[in-house]
Amino acid sequence: MNIVVVKDNVEGGQKGYEIFKQAVDNGAKVFGLATGSTPITTYDQITASDLDFSDKTSINLDEYVGLGPDAPQSYHYFMNEHFFSKKPFAQSYVPDGLNLDAMNETERYDKIIADNPIDLQILGLGRNGHIGFNEPGTDPESTTHKVKLTESTIEANARFFDNEEDVPRYAYSMGIASIMKSKHILLEAYGAEKADAIQRMVQGPITTDVPASFLQNHPDVTIIVDEAAASKLK
Numbered sequence: 001m002n003i004v005v006v007k008d009n010v011e012g013g014q015k016g017y018e019i020f021k022q023a024v025d026n027g028a029k030v031f032g033l034a035t036g037s038t039p040i041t042t043y044d045q046i047t048a049s050d051l052d053f054s055d056k057t058s059i060n061l062d063e064y065v066g067l068g069p070d071a072p073q074s075y076h077y078f079m080n081e082h083f084f085s086k087k088p089f090a091q092s093y094v095p096d097g098l099n100l101d102a103m104n105e106t107e108r109y110d111k112i113i114a115d116n117p118i119d120l121q122i123l124g125l126g127r128n129g130h131i132g133f134n135e136p137g138t139d140p141e142s143t144t145h146k147v148k149l150t151e152s153t154i155e156a157n158a159r160f161f162d163n164e165e166d167v168p169r170y171a172y173s174m175g176i177a178s179i180m181k182s183k184h185i186l187l188e189a190y191g192a193e194k195a196d197a198i199q200r201m202v203q204g205p206i207t208t209d210v211p212a213s214f215l216q217n218h219p220d221v222t223i224i225v226d227e228a229a230a231s232k233l234k
């Protein structure tokens with residue numbers, strides 16, 4: 001794992017942008033995208049740049065079950081606001097939270113990923129070490145699946161909703177195996193509340209208790225962290 005320690009998320013966003021630019025320069029066609037507060041500075045740098053994605057494809061990691069693109073807390077809405085409205089792709093895929101037939105939706109999404117192998121996948125990191133919505137205990141062989149969110153994740157994501165009860169309890173997420181197939185992975189994490197997860201991901205045993213620890217098995221991972229998130233690395 002290649003670890004880059006930066007001063008703050010603004011410098012991290014600059015580095016994240018550079019990694020996207022390099023991927024574009026090297027001919028990457030498919031970009032795996034993430035939501036959450038973490039990648040926003042990277043997306044801001046990208047959307048303010050002259051990088052062109054009009055002949056490229058994006059595939060998002062996850063979506064809440066029950067929320068569609070018009071719901072302000074949906075990940076589709078987030079992507080429209082922070083990325084696609086400013087920098088459109090030829091096609092952008094996000095799991096369809098309004099498709100309540102989980103079997104149908106997860107199979108549909110797996111086919112999209114199989115047809116469009118991801119060149120660069122960007123990831124955030126949950127406080128409990130989750131990636132996408134792959135919570136602790138997720139099978140490393142998992143492909144797209146319906147997830148029951150943990151209390152820790154519901155609590156962490158409640159800040160985007162009026163009440164904690166409004167946070168959806170389920171999500172669709174690419175699986176760990178789907179993520180591991182990406183050619184290059186960029187994970188960003190900022191702030192002291194991510195320090196434990198970063199330490200366990202990088203230096204702990206590879207275990208389903210810390211889904212991100214499986215990234216130790218990937219040949220091409222770059223991690224951008226600020227000093228607070230790196231503070232527990234030994």
Ligand SMILES: N[C@@H]1[C@@H](O)[C@H](O)[C@@H](COP(=O)(O)O)O[C@@H]1O
Nearest residue numbers: 035036037038124125126132133
């Ligand atoms: N499903 C998302 C993850 O993809 C994201 O990485 C994580 C961290 O979010 P944040 O970047 O806001 O800390 O939150 C959510 O649970």
